[in-house]
Amino acid sequence: MKPQLLIFAMTAGLWVGCSNASAQEPSWRGPIIARGETREQIEATPILDRPYRPLHFYGNTVRRRHYRGQAMPAPRDVVGGTTAVLRRE
DSSP, X not given: OOHHHHHHHHHHHHHHHOOOOGGGSOXXXXXXXXXXXXXXXXXXXXXXXXXXXXXOHHHHHHHHHHHHSOOSOOHHHHHHHHHHHHHTO
């Protein structure tokens, strides 16, 4: 078997075998500081199911590690956090 074909087969097998959980990830939401019923609702939700929120470093990191397997934010997280602040949901 040619080395290039072997490398291609291994790469394809890894790509097909990897699961992508990003479809189950929560979305970005604002406001940064929740009040009233919104705060109670967020606190009653398990941390992995809560929405990402700007400046909520601990919760966002826990969710990224769970859903993506890494703690470092991606460029899409910067965009999502900025969008959530500007929309002020």
